[in-house]
Amino acid sequence: MLIENAKVVSLKKITGKIFLIKVLSPQIASLAKPGQFCNIKVTDNLLPLLRRPFSICNINGDSVSFLFDTHGEGTKLLAGKKKGDALDILGPLGNGFNYESDFDLAVIVAGGMGSAPFPFLIDALKKRRKNIICIIGGRNEKDIITYGMKNIFLSTDDGSNGYNGNVIQLAAKLKDKFVGKKVQFFGCGPNAMLKALKEFCAVNNFNCQVSTESAMACGFGICQGCPIPAVEEDKYFLVCKDGPVFNSRDIIL
């Protein structure tokens, strides 16, 4: 991990309030692994004070891209960046996905902004010739992010696009596609979704890695601000350092 003074290459709107920012950040690009994140200072002054954590969406050569949703002051400022603007980035942080294990089929389950870390993972999976299924959901059509995804099955809570229901219900319907195969689930999304995914995978005996999120200050283990309860009694993991990716069996969601 290091701090790099990156330059904005491009900023584009993906859907609704969702943007993709691409920055020139050669050192971080050379070190990053799928599932890791960066902690970004969105201004060079004290407002806002803290960095903001974002999943690494993908790496292209010397560039790093981040998908984000403009929901607060920090992300609104990020959405106002222009080509050539400087951006102070700390990263890459966290452990990332383990995609080297023995499986044939990767089932990616993403809810809303949970799509953010998967384009990078999908590129790595393609290089390893793994089969991929993406189950992507949201409350409505505007929440659906398919950027960088592959072999997509959609669900919306209101039925405005794809299956009328949530991603876990859709995964259950698609179960025939997984049985008899060596399957690895990868999930990212709201906590309720991850919790349901953990239960679904436990019942069906599928391996599952989930990418979690938490409020945090530093992003590299010194503030201790991002605990997540461990299954192991009386213990917390830190999302920033022990995660953000966990085996779903190891954490309480």
Add this chain to the structure above:
Amino acid sequence: MSNINLSVKIGKLELKNPVLLASGTVGYGNEISQFTDLSKIGGIVTKSISLMPRKGNPPQRVVETTGGMLNAIGLANVGVEDFINNKIPFLKEIDSTVICNIAASSIEEYVECIRLLEDQEIIKAYEINVSCPNVKEGGIEFGHNLSALGSITNKVRSVTQKTVIIKLSPNVSRISDFAKVAKEEGADAVSAINTLVGTAFDIWTRKPKIKNITGGLSGPAIKPVALAKVLEISRNVNIPIIGIGGIMTWQDAIEFIIAGATAIEIGTVNFINPSAGTQIIQGISDYCTKQSISNINEVTASYQL
């Protein structure tokens, strides 16, 4: 830089420069060492160590506020035994001065922690945390009671020859009364201030943004309060002060030194810019050059009121 003397002395503790990294913002040194050369920093103050490991508070533990942040970590730490076995070896590798911060829920526990740590030569001083706002027992309750603070200081003093620093709470009406008691009972110095008690609400759920309901406010938002507390101690009690509270830049550090601090600790800035320490030291040195000051100690309590 070579012709300016930045070294300061606090009790027996000699620091190569007045910049310390504050407890709870550097862990036990290993993570931050990837960003900053700890051998160049005046010293590091460890995360609070307690006799037994502490799991800490449930999430959410931190939230940003305007110009600051609230935290309620709950003194999560590995405990004194694991600290000695697994953290001290790294601290020995880096050529930095180590101050061990100690938290406890009874006077006996403070004394027992020091007894266990006393042989560790790497530890040059103890910072006694009597002002953590985020734990129910001990912590801030000691820091808000003059006689409790006096007893702790007295007992701690009686079991160690190393430098003893009492970290004071700002959540009191007259902080200088507490500094005076600390001095009378044998403390070598006080560090001021710990965080201010604060809270924040989510207006849609009407729930506090942190699970502990209240947390400790830190960051630039508290700097004017911290400076006033340092000045109050400086004007009323003859004891070395380590100034803490919202220091982000070398200018902030100089302000604290002018207000009475012999040394300063930087905290929240480490989360944002983990190499801030070395930058602040350089800034202090350049300030001295510009002001034709040969010794940083000349700046301490040099206020013109």
